Amino acid sequence: MPKYMEIYQEVRRRIVSGIYAPDKKLPEGSKLALEFACSELTVAKALDLLVREGLVLRKRGLGSFVKRLASAASNSHLLGTAERCAWSGKTLETRVQCFTAVPASEDIARKLLMPTGELVYEINRVRVIDGIPSIIEYTWMPIALIPQLNLGHVRQSIYRYITGELGFTVHSAHMNISGVQASEQEIEWLALSGPTVLVQVDQTAFLDNGKLFEYSCARHLWHTFNFETDFVRV
Amino acid sequence: MPKYMEIYQEVRRRIVSGIYAPDKKLPEGSKLALEFACSELTVAKALDLLVREGLVLRKRGLGSFVKRLASAASNSHLLGTAERCAWSGKTLETRVQCFTAVPASEDIARKLLMPTGELVYEINRVRVIDGIPSIIEYTWMPIALIPQLNLGHVRQSIYRYITGELGFTVHSAHMNISGVQASEQEIEWLALSGPTVLVQVDQTAFLDNGKLFEYSCARHLWHTFNFETDFVRV
DNA sequence: AAGTGGTCTAGACCACACT
């Protein structure tokens, strides 16, 4: 692990544990460089991570300050539903409605930046969180990129298979949040009493090898949906 | 403007203009350093911005590659509604329903990290976009931080007043997206035909001096709401 | 004037992917 990452984690630990309190000044770059036996630039690189996370503010001529205590798990948006549930202590049950391999339609091929007609997994799942059917996930992934996916993985966590057994890392995701009217099928799957609106999270995701490996469309119950994030000017 | 920012903008321009095409390799760090007459570290800093924006992928041992052409305006989430409309060529009309100064309630004070009872602006506005009442915005800001705000500013753009006339910069924002049921009042203001769900964007925003200057709650029509963003592992 | 962060350099060494 790079040194700047260790410094980042240690300073972050001190912030969340209250050693560095909100609105208080952090030690100067030179002090931290001395403590961690590194150059000031390495310290700056570590603190920049905290700035981007929304925890720290650096003011030229003044010093570095703790902005606030809590922070959204800043990379939680690159996790799958199963990991997010585990992380927040929620129970998850998955109902697989569809798990097949089909030639990519023109629409799906365009989303996945791949040739039309190549095989993709088509997966539809209902996610039951804390006993409530909360999310319907439609997922498409090129078979060529994710070999040997089976029903067991789909029932549990596809992300866990990809990051664990295949050894990949999810590098990035592009997402789009909007509102949609629930279809008849979705009303049934979510056991809704009638027509309603769902919150749709449309997403394409990339592996660290640069391949676009997933297009997914997740439709959430509006009253359990929550999406938290930070934006920091760079 | 720092050199790495110029390099960032120039390389970005070349990507969006197609000079560097998707999936193609960018010139190596050493080549770019030579072209821009700077050190490789400065080039790396520039390319890191593009990586974080989701436009570029750097692979150790291989090179840097263009990931995709288009990108969400990556900092558009730090703009106000008026700027976003202007940027995307939409017309905006604003109906100010409330513009007063009141002592901060316990709830608002907690959101704004300020003492209860200090004066805050309380502003309710309906935003009519392309002729459709689309957003209801409830905004609270400490008077002490944003002096001399008047009805003209509120009718146009508060952000424009803050960044233009006051000379501040919006440094960061923390936001939370969820679904809510529209109130009677909101049904009337948005001219809805009946009860429906709205998409709520809850936000606290910071100035570059580190002050929390705004808590706002924007409720959007679900069928016009759209929120686009990228997440990149750091 | 003194202290702080921001930028930049030149060079070193390492990790990784290809040949």
Add this chain to the structure above:
DNA sequence: GTGTGGTCTAGACCACTTG
């Protein structure tokens, strides 16, 4: 082995804030 990006250093200079 060669070439690529990733990390790190020591030091320089600048911009900004406060005294």
